[in-house]
Amino acid sequence: MANGNIQSNNPTREIVLCAQSKITNSGNSLTETTTRGPYFDAGSSKNVSALLGKTAYLNCRVKNLGNRTMSPQVSWVRHRDVHLLTVGRYTYTSDQRFRAIHQPNSEDWTLQIKYPQHRDTGVYECQISSTPHLSHFIYLTVVEPDTEIVGGPELFIDRGSTINLTCVVRNSPEPPAYIFWNHNEGIISYMSSRGGVSVSTERGETSRSVLLMQNAKPSDSGSYQCNPSNAKPANVTVHVLNGEHPEAMQHGGNQRMGPSLGALAFISYVLLAYC
Structure with a gap:
């Protein structure tokens, strides 16, 4: 009977230990997720072609950015003149062709460029204000078919x-x-x-x-x-x-006729006679 009691109690003990193990593992997993900083989706595009005059969209996907008040900010910088274009959802340029687009709870941070011109071709940096800061570079080519x-x-x-x-x-x-x-x-x-x-x-x-x-x-x-x-x-x-x-x-149906060979020969003879 004693052996039977011990055997009947063991499954309960194993369930408890298993539950404790899952809680511990899930806690470790949660800690790893929260302690790991933001990072870029490796599949984000690095080259974008835009049609001259047609709206262009540059997008970078940021993972694990978090929703806290002190979360790092995502910014867009134009390398041609090192000009800060956007910070978060706010646009920091007087050029109204540029606009920051971000939907709440979305991982996508998009730079919209209306009516792109050839001069807009170049490198744009999507930057996370972490320590150290992280960057994802996109090369925009504005083409005219x-x-x-x-x-x-x-x-x-x-x-x-x-x-x-x-x-x-x-x-x-x-x-x-x-x-x-x-x-x-x-x-x-x-x-x-x-x-x-x-x-x-x-x-x-x-x-x-x-x-x-x-x-x-x-x-x-x-x-x-x-x-x-x-x-x-x-x-x-x-x-x-x-x-x-x-x-x-x-020639409008009328061929331009030059002097004949006979006429050229006569002119040459006259010129030689007077030389």
Whole structure:
């Protein structure tokens, strides 16, 4: 019976010891969490590209900052002129394009830049006012997408051949949502009675749109424009030749005729006779 009593009491004792162990471990864990200072999320971005004139957002994620009154502050500093831009949720610059964004209980501290210009390109520092202070650097690049129609600004096409125009969009932070084609300021309709019109578009770091118009006619001559959704348009002038020579067209249809070889020889003879 005694042995039975001892065996029946042991499980209770083990439960108590286990509970005490969990309390101790949880206390140690809590102490470690509260004593460890703030730190940056390792996955935070270090390079940001922004479109010229479009709002840019620089974000750093701070872990374990705490909510106490004396918690360290998060600031944004521009390295170009070592200018303090924000502290906490407050903006410390007269440039109204800059704004501090932070939601309560959020780990994200964001610097908003409205209408970024090329001069805004450079290093920005997200800084925690701990001891020693901690820094996370982000390099902002302000880019202006470049649009080009390959082979422009003028293209000469033989009548009956295929008009093949390729539009290339470079330096865009994101692919354009769409690329429209215009002919003489009117949107090209792929369902028009003309027929033979097709467009294929590839979106990526460099986006391309190819316009094909089969069986070119003189009425297809004119100005063609490529219109990306997030970049300036590009233009090209297409001439559909009806047996003309491109050189003649470039001179308004009138070729400039120089003196004949016979005339040059006569002039040379006269000059030599008087020398």
